[in-house]
Amino acid sequence: MSPSLSNIEPKELWNNFSLLNAVPRPSKKEERVIEFIMQFGKDLSLETSKDETGNVIIKKPASKGMEGKAIVALQSHLDMVHQKNGDTDFDFSTQGIEMYIDGDWVKAKGTTLGADNGIGVASIMTILASKDIVHPPIEALFTIDEETGMTGAIGLKGGLMHAKYMLNLDTEDDRELTIGCAGGVDVTATGTYPTEVVGGAVKALRVCVKGLTGGHSGMDIHLGRGNANKLMNRILTQAAEFYGISIHMIDGGSLRNAIPRESNADIIISAKSETAFVSWIKEIETTLKQEHSTTDPNLSVTSTEIEIPKTILNKEFQNKLLRTIYACPVGIYRMSPDIDRLVQTSNNLARVLVKDGSYSIQCLTRSSVDSEKSDLAQAIKSTFELLGASVAFAGAYPGWTPNPSSSIVKLTSNLYKEMYKEEPLVNACHAGLECGILGKNYPQMEMISFGPNIRGAHSPDEKVQITSVQKYWNFLLETLKRIPA
Known part of the structure; x- marks a missing residue:
């Protein structure tokens, strides 16, 4: 001992x-x-x-x-x-x-x-x-x-x-x-995507979201803690709009039953926009820290220069991917109308891996009402099918x-x-x-x-x-x- x-x-x-x-x-x-x-x-x-x-x-x-x-x-x-x-x-x-x-x-x-x-x-x-x-x-x-x-x-x-x-x-x-x-069910969306060759005067950066509290994706889901995959998606969506970034890789979260605490993304940005982007990363970090000061006091967002990769996501696919993840529900979906303070239905966007021409997005959908669990899982399935993903259900339990x-x-x-x-x-x-x-x-x-x-x-x-x-x-x-x- x-x-x-x-x-x-x-x-x-x-x-x-x-x-x-x-x-x-x-x-x-x-x-x-x-x-x-x-x-x-x-x-x-x-x-x-x-x-x-x-x-x-x-x-x-x-x-x-x-x-x-x-x-x-x-x-x-x-x-x-x-x-x-x-x-x-x-x-x-x-x-x-x-x-x-x-x-x-x-x-x-x-x-x-x-x-x-x-x-x-x-x-x-x-x-x-x-x-x-x-x-x-x-x-x-x-x-x-x-x-x-x-x-x-x-x-x-x-x-x-x-x-x-x-x-x-x-x-x-x-x-x-x-x-x-x-009860619960695993929802997994997978697929492939076209890539483009990196060219021009560019810089490569690794954006990291880390320091979140995380926790049990069932027992702690009502506490409003940040989900690293959703926060990273928010950052990448805004960065694409403001600075025209391209994504090489996203790797966030780990286990389905854990609220994701960290996410990394490798991006490409024009060399002339790098300074402004790095400054903006500090601004978005301040914003997110303010929003999550109670639940995730150690949250941080950083950017570090890395070696330039050979490929990036096709622009059209990148746009669809970011918007699809934006649409995926996270956290409480419905509270129980019968039992005080009981979360009835929820979803955890647990894992996002986009790399080398293929992607896998993993959720754990929970509910104490089996029909509602199935309904939310179908909604998530429909969302990712609009991206062209193959969506599978597994590990269902009552x-x-x-x-x-x-x-x-x-x-x-x-x-x-x-x-x-x-x-x-x-x-x-x-x-x-x-x-x-x-x-x-x-x-x-x-x-x-x-x-x-x-x-x-x-x-x-x-x-x-x-x-x-x-x-x-x-x-x-x-x-x-x-x-x-």
Whole structure:
């Protein structure tokens, strides 16, 4: 364990979190963490299995006196979002996450922390390994690929588990009891474009938008944070109008489930306009910093001279591309008319890559209403088809319909009030949780989701609150004690 984490309570949980964070575990490349968690179960002499998708199930008999209680599934996902700051030298494929304590928070050095959903995984590991925690029969479900398609949950077949209740440990606010979530669909527009040869007295510049806050494209979408792809498109559109720039390359954003924090574009400009353009870049930076001073205080826009490339986008295509991206919706599309402060439908313009004669534009469209999700995805598809793009939908998953009258919701709500002398926030969230998908093959399971305070998930600013983990842990243990027969 990191020396700075060795004395935090509960020590066993933080020790397991440290062990987990030493294992590279990006979405769709979970082989090492699957092997790690399989070995963990086998070392405890517990029934351990892996399904054909790669999900791991570990079963533990009830503690003494709890044998007659209902079976409880404890569920978290093994994968984590791999994001780092541009100036951070870190190889996710070989290095373990470097953690440190900052006051009441645990953070990572320039990368995502993996508290989403590593704290949940570590909690389950601690319960499985414990000899004195009181608990009913446990079915621990560790799913894969939650962050980039939920293919683990989608691939989990019925009949492998028999739990009556499921505790999903993937919520990021310790006062919330989550009973519903949004579904999502990946929208990808691809195509090719004609290029022109660079000629004349020109200069080449790399324009960079960086320093944005970013964050979770579901849980943080309502915060109004800047989207680097949209800001870059705004800059390029104005630059084309004012200075006649030509584009060689655009490369912005990374993962669909992360609000893009950085974007780079290589442009060509006439040599005589360079000085005026560089001055204008400073002006547009000032404007954008003023607009985003609350949400993105570290935003910056820079231009740096680079070697002149050989080709640029065809002017007609460049004009169509910029206007198409301008038309693509970003952020909140509709708020829920039924649940206060819940984002119902949104879109994240996550990735824009235009290079070497081809382009790929990636969005993640979310909604707690499947028909509205499909409608917005169709609108985005139509927008990019006007550009001539081929548009594909993939990775669609359903939302989780709230059931506030279920017995597990009543049990946890009453317990929260008893323990903390206040009402919990029983709500739905705009993130994608696996409960809705798992419920398709396990309709008998009553489900609820809760967890500790995690902030900045899916970004290098991710952090988890130490005292909140302690609060959440005590609540989890007490919930296990109260499970009925």
